[in-house]
Amino acid sequence: MSYIIDRRLNDKRKSTVNRQRFLRRYRSHIREAVNDAVNRRSIQDMEQGERISIPQKDLSEPIFHHGPGGQRSIVHPGNKEFNQGDRFKRPEGGGGQGSGEGDASDQGEGQDEFAFEIDKQEFLNFLFEDLELPNLVKRHLEGAQVFKTRHGGIVSQGMPAKINIVRSMRQASMRRRALTAATRRRIRDMKEEREALLQQDQSPQRQARLQELDELIARLERRVERIPYLDTVDLRFNHHIKEPVPVSRAVMFCIMDVSGSMNQDMKDLAKRFFLLLYLFLERNYDQIEVVFIRHHTSAKEVTEEEFFYSRETGGTIVSSALKLTRDIINERYPVDQWNIYAAQASDGDNWNDDSPACAKMIEEELLPKMQYFSYVEVMPRAHQALWDHYETIMARHPGAFSIAQIDEPGEIYPVFRQLFKKRMEEA
C-alpha cells in the first residue's frame, strides 16, 4: 500500500536556520572576506553578494581516524598488468585517510577551500556589522525644495485657459433645472387644465379661462427662457497646485589630499569613510553621483581608480580643491536640482597661508549650496592650522559642517555616526 503526497508546496527554506548558524559560526572568516571585498571593489559597486572561501581545515568536524603508517591492505578494481608479488614505489601523496580512499589518483584530491556565496543583504549586514552600523541609520535626509505641479481638483475661479468645459456645462444644466423646476411644474399643470377645457363644450367663462391660461403659460415660458443658459457662476476651472518634492538626487564630492604624506593605509581609511557616506546617501536618494577630486598643490577631477590608487608628491594647497568643487557645482549641479554633499579627507597638512582662505571659501561659497560638508583627518597627530580654522566654522554651522579625526578602521563608524548624528536626530 502506498500513499503519494505532493510536498512541493511545503516550505522550501528548511535549511535557512542552519545556514544562518553556519554564517554565524564563521563570522570572522566571512568578515575578513567582506573586508577584502570592500578594499577591492569600487565603492559604487558595494551592494552585491560576495563569494566567500574558507580554508577546509578550519571547517573540519574532527573524528578519530587512522593516520598514515602501519600495514594497510587495499583492494582496487581494474587490474591491467599487475601480478602477485609485484613491487613498486609508494605513490607520492598516496595513502589518504581511511582505506576506502584511492591512492592512485593523480588529480590531487579534495578541495582545500570551501567556497560559497552570500547574497547582497548578507554582505551589507557583515559590512555594517564590521562598522558597527546600527539599523537605526535609515531615513531620512531633508532635501532642497523643488516644486512639482500636480492636479488639485476643480475650483470655481481661474483663468479662461483652464476652464473645465464638461464640469461647467454640467453645473449650468443643474442650475437651470433647479431654478426652473417650479415654473415648469406650473406650466405643465396649466397646460393640462387647458387641454381639459378644450375637450368640454365652450362657454364664455371657459373661453375667458382659456385665454387667461394662454397668457399665463406664455408669461411663464418667457420666464423660463430668461434663465441664462450658461452663467458665470457655472464656470469651473481645473486647478493645479505646486507641491514641494524632495530632490531625490544627490552628488557626493570626495575630496582627498594625495600629497606625498598620504600613504596607502590612510587612503584605505579615507576610502572606508567615503564608502560609508556613499551607502548612507544611497539609502536616501534615488540617484547618486560621485565626483572625485584629488589635490596636492593643484586639484584635479579624476576617476575612482586614480583617486584611490595613484600617488603624487608635493605640497598641499587645500583651497585648490575647494575652488574646483565650487566650479563643478556651478557648472554641473544646480543647487535647486541637487543635494550636494562633500567629504574631505586629508592628513591635515596645508600651506599655512592657505587655511584662512579655505575657511572663507567653505563658509561663503560652499556651505550655502551644500547639505553637508564633513572633514576627516586620517592622521594621529597634533592638528594644524586647517583644523583650527575648520573648528571655527563648525562652531558657527553646527548642522552643516563637521570635522573629525580617524586613526584606525574601528573608529570610522563612531566618527561617521558622530558626524551624522545631528542630521539623524533632526529627521
Added chain:
Amino acid sequence: MTYLSEGSDWNFELLADYDKAIADIAHNKYGLDTYPNQIEVISSEQMMDAYSSVGMPVGYNHWSYGKQFVEVEGRYRRGQMGLAYEIVINSDPCIAYLMEENSITMQALVIAHACYGHNSFFKGNYLFKTWTDASSIIDYLVFARNYIADCEQRHGVTAVEETLDSCHALMNYGVDRYKRPSPISAVEERKRQREREDILQKQVSELWRTFPQLQPAARTREAAAQFPAEPQENLLYFLEKNAPLLQPWQREIIRIVRKMAQYFYPQRQTKVMNEGWACLWHYTLLNDLYDAGRVTDGFMLEFLQNHSQVVYQPPFFAPFYSGMNPYALGFNMFQDIRRICENPDDEDREWFPEMAGSDWLQTVKFAMESFKDESFIQQFLSPRLIRHFKFFQIMDDDRNDYVEVSAIHNETGYKKVRDALAEQYNLSIQEPNIQIVSANLHGDRALTLRHQRSDGRPLDEHSATEVLRHLHRLWKFDVHLESVENGTVMESYSMPPVTKPITVM
C-alpha cells in the same frame, strides 16, 4: 497488456499506476515484505534541504547542516553535481522522496529502487530489525528537535552548539555494537527524560556538597579498584552516565546524538548490501514490467542508461576513481547469486556447493536478511566476480619502502582478495578501536582512553587532538589517550596537553 504510459511526463495518477504495477510484481510474484510506502514528491530545493539534514525530514538545527546545505547548493547551482534521484528513510511508513524534475521513467526507477528495494531491506535485514525502530524514529526526531530548540532558549545557542559539536565528534563512538536495550516509544521517552531531569534536580543540594563525608552514597562507596570495571566502547554512553559536571540537559543532548548514531549504524554497515539489493530489485521489477509489455522501448532505454551509470565501477586508474562503488559491487553480487542458483558451473559448484542450483529467490532473501557488508562479501563474493572486477590487493607496509601487489584475480588470490575486501567493509577495523579504560573518580578524575592498534596503524595526530579537545569539554577534567600496540604504549595524547616524554619502547 497496454502501456502504462508513453512519453516522459509524469502526473500523480501515473505515479499511482506505476506504483501499483510495481507493487503487484514485488509483492505477489517475489513476495517482498515491505512497510507501507509514503511517496513524497518534492522540488530540487527541498531535495537540497533533505540532503543537508542527513536525509531526515525533521532534524535539530546545527551549523554543520548549514555547511552541508551551502556546499550542496553551491555545487548544484554551478552544475558540478546532480542531485540524487531519491532519498529514502527507514521509517514506518517508509518515506521516499521523488524529485519533480525527473521523467516518469526515473520516477518508476526510484519507486522500484527505494519503495520496494530499500524498503524491504529495512524491514528484513537483521541489523535494522535489531537496532532501529522504524515506527518511532520520526517521533523521536520531533522530540529531539523540540528538546534542542528548548535548550537553546534556556541555555543559549552557543552553549548548545558547543555540546553538539563535541557529541558529533564522538558520534561514531556512540553506538552499542553488541547489545541493545529494548525499544521504547516516544511518549515513554519523553516521560523518562522528565523523570531523569527531576531526579537530577533533586540531587542538587548545596549542603551535601559541603559535607561530602555525610553523603550516604559517598560514605558507603568503596574505593573501587578499577572504574569502569570493563573497558567501555560506547564513549557517549559513558559520558552521559558518568561525566561529573554535565548539566542534565547536556546529558540529554548526548543521549539524542547517541540515539541518532545508533539509528544510522546499520546503514553504515550495509552500504553495499542495501544499495545492491535495491538495484537488484529495480532492475528485476522494471524488466518484468517490460516483459509484460507494460512499458515502452523508450522507457526501457532511458532506464537502462541510468541503471548502467549507477552500477558502473571505474577502474583504479580512471581519473574519477574514488574507491569501490557500493552500487556496482552490491548489484553484481546479488545478480551473481541469482546466476549461481540458476546456472551454476563447475567452479560455482566447488565454491558454493549448497547454493548452486537452489532457489534463487530464497537464497538472495536469506543473504539480504542475515548479513552485513563484511560477512556478505566474505560469504558470497565469487571467483567469477573477482575476475569480472579484476580485483587486486595492494599491501602497504610502512616498514618497507615499496608497496606490494599481494594478490590478484587468480587461483591463489581469490580467497585473499575476498578476505581483504571484506575487511575493508568491517567498520570495527576501519575505525580506530578506542575504548575508555579508566576514570579516576577518587583522584584527579582523569579519564583514560586506549587505542588498540591493529596492523600497526597509528591515529591521525591532528584529528585525535581535536577530538580529545571535544572529549575534554564534556568530561571537564584531564583526558588521556594512549595508543597501544602489543601491550606497549606507542604514543599518548593528553588534553590539556602535558609536556611529558612520549614513551617509546
